[in-house]
Amino acid sequence: MDLFSPDPTANVLPADGAVYYHGPVMDAASSTRYYENLLATVPWQSDEVVLFGRRIVTARKVAWYGNAGCRYAYSGTVKTAIAWTPELLELKALVEEKTALRFNSCLLNLYASGHEGMGWHSDDEKSLGPAPTIASLSFGAERKFAFRHKRSGITRSLVLEDASLLVMAPPTQEHWQHSLPKTRKVGSPRVNLTFRSIRLPGQ
Numbered sequence: 294m295d296l297f298s299p300d301p302t303a304n305v306l307p308a309d310g311a312v313y314y315h316g317p318v319m320d321a322a323s324s325t326r327y328y329e330n331l332l333a334t335v336p337w338q339s340d341e342v343v344l345f346g347r348r349i350v351t352a353r354k355v356a357w358y359g360n361a362g363c364r365y366a367y368s369g370t371v372k373t374a375i376a377w378t379p380e381l382l383e384l385k386a387l388v389e390e391k392t393a394l395r396f397n398s399c400l401l402n403l404y405a406s407g408h409e410g411m412g413w414h415s416d417d418e419k420s421l422g423p424a425p426t427i428a429s430l431s432f433g434a435e436r437k438f439a440f441r442h443k444r445s446g447i448t449r450s451l452v453l454e455d456a457s458l459l460v461m462a463p464p465t466q467e468h469w470q471h472s473l474p475k476t477r478k479v480g481s482p483r484v485n486l487t488f489r490s491i492r493l494p495g496q
């Protein structure tokens with residue numbers, strides 16, 4: 294085995310969770326093709342979140358794709374998923390093959406540069422169920438990704454490379470928060486896709 298390639302069976306976290314970094318999961322030509330397709334074709338929009346009772350418009354842009362009928366209650370608004378494109382279905386199939394899991398929706402994030410990031414949070418919305426696995430695919434600029442344990446405050450971080458896959462398995466969201474820190478060192482865009490499984494009404 295190449296000493297420098299990540300071991301997808303090694304847990305990034307020391308306790309209370311399971312995070313696996315697969316490194317790049319496709320060749321450079323494919324990743325450039327997906328990156329350019331996503332930048333150009335996704336209807337990117339600023340996200341609106343309610344924080345301490347105030348409405349905040351984020352610099353980061355988002356889009357939410359999913360199976361027909363996927364609705365998602367999130368920070369005071371209800372979102373309806375956009376129908377999968379052929380490219381996103383290809384990426385979903387790749388992620389499902391790597392994780393041996395199925396996903397029915399995907400939240401896409403666009404960070405124009407290192408001036409944009411995402412603060413500490415857990416992906417613990419009720420609609421994800423009690424033990425969600427989140428699979429995160431990254432394209433474009435390399436960015437640092439950090440974890441912080443909710444009780445002890447200990448942190449772990451890693452660099453998410455172009456075309457890389459990160460899998461956050463249960464009970465990670467229960468005990469850890471994650472963030473994408475802002476940085477002055479990055480001047481180019483990063484696209485991130487987080488595949489999730491939303492529980493639909495009646496399930």
Ligand SMILES: O=C(O)CCC(=O)C(=O)O
Pocket residue numbers: 400402411416429438471473485487
């Ligand atoms: O951009 C990332 O890598 C993380 C995105 C994230 O944490 C989220 O969408 O919940």
Ligand SMILES: [Fe+2]
Pocket residue numbers: 414415416471
């Ligand atoms: Fe998240």
